[in-house]
Amino acid sequence: MEISAGGRLEVAITAADVGKRVSVRSLIEHAAPGEKFTDTVGVLTSWDSGVLLITRRSGESVRIAESSLVAGKVVPAAPARRRGPAASYEELARVAARAWRSVESERLGDWELRAASGFTRRANSVLPLGEPGLPLDEALGAVRRWYDERGLPAYVQTATGAEGTQELLCAELEARGWVREVTAELWVGPLAPVADREEPSGVVLSREADEAWLARYQRKGVSEVALRVLGSGPSVWFATVPGATEGAAPAAIGRCVVDGRWAGFAAVEVDPALRRQGLGTAVMAALARRALDEGASAAWLQVEAENAGARELYAGMGFAAHHAYHHYRAPESGGTGR
Structure with missing residues (x-):
């Protein structure tokens, strides 16, 4: 970590930098052989009684003893994003x-x-x-x-x-x-690539979450209040892929809210027995096409950190994390x- 213009390591931050994004290097206590230092990047949220508190992008708080600092500097408030629509x-x-x-x-x-x-x-x-x-x-x-x-x-x-x-x-x-x-993350991405995905026939779009859609929704016993929340938003659409037999729960469902340039996806759920067959992608493609028709160009969704399958799917569609x-x-x- 070259902190100064001359390449020397120095601590160029003080308690006056609380609230700024910083990058620091510190000594590791009881370090294993060959692991003398550790680097931490995040927002300096406090510097009291000889201890720095740095909050990483994930929300994790890291405590670092002032006496262990080897180098530190203020860095840009947010790293440049390499893909996806720009948004605050x-x-x-x-x-x-x-x-x-x-x-x-x-x-x-x-x-x-x-x-x-x-x-x-x-x-x-x-x-x-x-x-x-x-x-x-x-x-x-x-x-x-x-x-x-x-x-x-x-x-x-x-x-x-x-x-x-x-x-x-x-x-x-x-x-x-x-x-x-x-803790979860909000991801953003361009809408057109989602709409360009293959959409098999049979995806049904509706303005309301009907009984069939609710039969697949993971939250059971949905109340009248819950229905009001689900139906809220500037322009709400629900997608359903019917089950294989009459009366069966849908094979897949999804929800999308169109709001100006944004299309927000939620409740994309697939019958566990039918996963990895492209049904989730088909639901999102159908909703994305409708959102494009309404003038949207960018997309967002929320995904939990431990949902590896969803993160892989969304990354493949061009989404990337914006914030936690x-x-x-x-x-x-x-x-x-x-």
Whole structure:
């Protein structure tokens, strides 16, 4: 790691750089032979009592003793992305929120408190795009009261890994005992290559999630509130590949929300016995073609880190990770499904 112009290793960061993206090299304690140093890149979220806290793109927090630093520098706020449509974090966060709307919301400064009777964390969490208009502890107290009044656990949705994301807020929440329960990623890609995929006959598009579609949806016992969330968004489409026999659950389903230039894909699910036969791709292709007809040109979707099959599929379609997002639960609160 050549930090200075002359190629010398030096620590060129201070506590005044908290909030900036940095790259540091530090000594490894009890290192194995040949492994003397380790490099860490992320947002410097605190530097207190001789310890640096750096939040990586994934949301993982790394503690580094100041005494172990060998080199460090401030680096660009976000690495250059090599493929996919350009978009800011805030744009994507707002588009994603419009595609999965809560049934009740309230503003707290620039924060949006959202509730939907506990159906998914996304619809039952705070979206903090800006400042709450109160000191943080007061704001978090107001958040907890708001959700408590509705019999719901308090969650705050945050993001890391892109310009304008909330590494500092993540660190503040963790310092107050809030627990990160779920981490996933939002991926983006061009829409046309998805639409160009082969689409076998039989994919049925609808404006509503009918009984057949819900029979394949992974969340059973969907309530009226859940149906309202599923049907929310500027222009919502549902895709179904019928089952092989009459009355059978669909072979595959999917959902897409068209919002300006964006098409957001969700709930792409395939009968486990029929996976790796191109059904998920066919569903997305049919939805993408409809989205193109409505003027969309870019696509986004959300995928969990451990879903290797989905990540492989989406990467093959031209999608790439834009940022990671997380749900932090207030101390001593219960949980809901993602």
